Amino acid sequence: MSDASGRGQGNQTSARVIEQSTREEGIVRAGETPITHERPEDWGWHGESGKAGRIAGYVMIVLLLTLIFGNHRGHVEDLWIIGAALLILISLIWDGRRRKNAWRSR
Structure with missing residues (x-):
């Protein structure tokens, strides 16, 4: 059962609620430290799919x-298939224009 504040802690005394300046409110277990900053490179994603992603789009x-x-x-169903293909094509055209006008294209 959660308490009146709606945080869902209930009767847990080992957890504490912390306020983080750049993130939303979090619940931290006893003995743990909150994550201060999380970069995309830390969990594996750090770039675009590049040329292979664009080729895969055209193949799709x-x-x-x-x-x-x-x-x-x-x-x-043909209308849905054509619509999905057009959506992919529009996104590929948008990506091409974005890369063409970017300061550093890939």
Whole structure:
């Protein structure tokens, strides 16, 4: 059962609530220290997917468009497939323009 403040601690006496200046309020166990700063490089992501990601985007467009040819009679799913392919294409065009106009393109 949580207490009146809505923090969900209940009757736990070993945890404490801390205020962090750049993060939201956190609950810390006894004997532990709060995380002061967490960088994306610390957990593995530190860049874009680059050329391989753009190639994968174009391959996905081709694969999606091949799904149009099949043994189905209704064409509602074709609209969804074309819409998804267009969404990927728009994001690839946006990424290309962003990289072209960027100070340091990849």
